[in-house]
Amino acid sequence: MADTTTERPKRKSVAFSEGATIVDTDGQVTEMNGHTEKTTAESHSHPSPSSNPTVPNGAAGDGEVDEVTAMMAGLAKKKKKKSSKSKEGVEADGEKAENNGEFDPSALKKKKKKKKAVDADDFEAKLAEADAGDKGGEEKVSAKPPAEEQTGDFEQGTGIWAHDAKTPVVYSLLLSRFFTQLQSHHPDLFSSGHKSYKIPPPQCLREGNKKTIFANISEICKRMKRTDEHVIQFLFAELGTNGSVDGSRRLVIKGRFQQKQIENVLRRYIVEYVTCKTCRSPDTELVKGENRLSFITCNSCGSRRSVTAIKTGFSAQVGKRRRQRA
Amino acid sequence: MSIENLKTFDPFAEADEDTGESKPVERYIHIRIQQRNGRKTLTTVQGIPAKFDLKKVLKVIKKKFACNGTIVSDAEMGEVIQLQGDQRKDVMEFLVDKDGLQMDSKNIKVHGF
Numbered sequence: 001m002a003d004t005t006t007e008r009p010k011r012k013s014v015a016f017s018e019g020a021t022i023v024d025t026d027g028q029v030t031e032m033n034g035h036t037e038k039t040t041a042e043s044h045s046h047p048s049p050s051s052n053p054t055v056p057n058g059a060a061g062d063g064e065v066d067e068v069t070a071m072m073a074g075l076a077k078k079k080k081k082k083s084s085k086s087k088e089g090v091e092a093d094g095e096k097a098e099n100n101g102e103f104d105p106s107a108l109k110k111k112k113k114k115k116k117a118v119d120a121d122d123f124e125a126k127l128a129e130a131d132a133g134d135k136g137g138e139e140k141v142s143a144k145p146p147a148e149e150q151t152g153d154f155e156q157g158t159g160i161w162a163h164d165a166k167t168p169v170v171y172s173l174l175l176s177r178f179f180t181q182l183q184s185h186h187p188d189l190f191s192s193g194h195k196s197y198k199i200p201p202p203q204c205l206r207e208g209n210k211k212t213i214f215a216n217i218s219e220i221c222k223r224m225k226r227t228d229e230h231v232i233q234f235l236f237a238e239l240g241t242n243g244s245v246d247g248s249r250r251l252v253i254k255g256r257f258q259q260k261q262i263e264n265v266l267r268r269y270i271v272e273y274v275t276c277k278t279c280r281s282p283d284t285e286l287v288k289g290e291n292r293l294s295f296i297t298c299n300s301c302g303s304r305r306s307v308t309a310i311k312t313g314f315s316a317q318v319g320k321r322r323r324q325r326a
Numbered sequence: 327m328s329i330e331n332l333k334t335f336d337p338f339a340e341a342d343e344d345t346g347e348s349k350p351v352e353r354y355i356h357i358r359i360q361q362r363n364g365r366k367t368l369t370t371v372q373g374i375p376a377k378f379d380l381k382k383v384l385k386v387i388k389k390k391f392a393c394n395g396t397i398v399s400d401a402e403m404g405e406v407i408q409l410q411g412d413q414r415k416d417v418m419e420f421l422v423d424k425d426g427l428q429m430d431s432k433n434i435k436v437h438g439f
Contacts, residue, residue, distance in 0.1 A: 314402070
């Protein structure tokens with residue numbers, strides 16, 4: 001996920017330039033190749049692989065069956081789309097550019113996979129031999145016909161994507177459309193629910209020799225939307241110690257603890273008392289219900305679950321017994 | 327033959343019977359750690375089912391992990407095994423292990439940092 005986001009801006013620009021060169025005539029296809037190669041060199045982003053592999057495929061043409069043609073169609077369509085956008089859709093520039101950019105990754109992820117499946121070995125060789133000359137000619141042949149069949153911009157609903165279009169759409173195109181739209185409209189879903197939930201790392205200071213100060217506990221609690229007391233209670237129960245809150249709302253814990261250890265405990269707290277088990281959203285509320293039961297209500301999916309009250313377990317007697325008695 | 331699904335089920339039937347609330351509490355085995363002075367720590371194991379002889383268990387554990395330990399009887403928690411040093415991982419392994427107590431790891435909760 002990370003690299004796609006980083007690549008996005010680059011791709012934007014690349015896509016436009018590509019589109020400009022490609023569409024006009026078949027001779028330009030080779031030009032576009034040159035372009036994309038350049039882009040690989042300069043940006044290491046996916047677009048170039050996407051177009052490059054297709055070229056060898058086109059060159060291989062005869063052997064590569066309709067799957068390839070479908071892909072070619074996809075490629076051609078993409079180009080078409082881009083060009084059309086660069087010409088007509090300047091108004092919604094930014095967004096479309098993003099769409100363009102996002103079109104590539106999904107499409108070419110898929111393409112790459114397919115390619116690997118289809119001609120894993122030949123791929124390298126073809127790439128190498130994919131000089132301008134013969135491939136340009138052959139690609140014309142294979143790329144042209146499907147391009148006519150399957151063109152259109154699914155964002156605008158033109159071509160095959162038109163509402164009343166009857167032409168069956170190739171699966172790969174549908175898939176790429178799905179991923180593109182998923183990414184552009186619901187980026188959180190696209191990143192497979194791994195949306196980062198960040199809380200600031202706990203700041204631990206040592207006070208004297210035997211006490212640890214947990215400095216930013218109130219900030220963390222605010223972030224988790226839990227009361228300080230609840231978190232503190234949990235911390236003490238888990239760490240098997242006790243402590244106090246000092247004047248500036250910092251927590252003083254008895255015992256030596258490192259930041260990592262506190263972090264571990266906090267993580268466990270979040271799993272147990274913050275995240276929604278159904279949708280994994282951290283946007284929840286802890287409500288003390290009737291008869292001493294606590295419930296977590298999720299604000300994003302509305303589910304409600306009960307959580308156990310924090311209970312301090314057995315704690316062994318540490319330190320001098322005489323002092324305890326006094 | 328009676329059809330299982332058509333039997334009337336009284337949801338409160340059982341609730342009245344087992345008012346012994348110690349049962350659900352006892353379900354989990356808690357392994358905790360406590361800091362002592364310096365780098366020293368204590369490990370406490372609470373809630374080992376009664377079918378095991380704690381004394382024997384402790385003896386095996388002591389031998390196996392090369393640590394000392396005692397059985398402390400607590401008013402609330404019952405008998406608790408208390409071991410010297412951080413034995414959480416070892417105990418966990420021992421409880422789950424085939425040559426150990428063969429407990430279900432779902433019923434064991436390891437606390438502490």
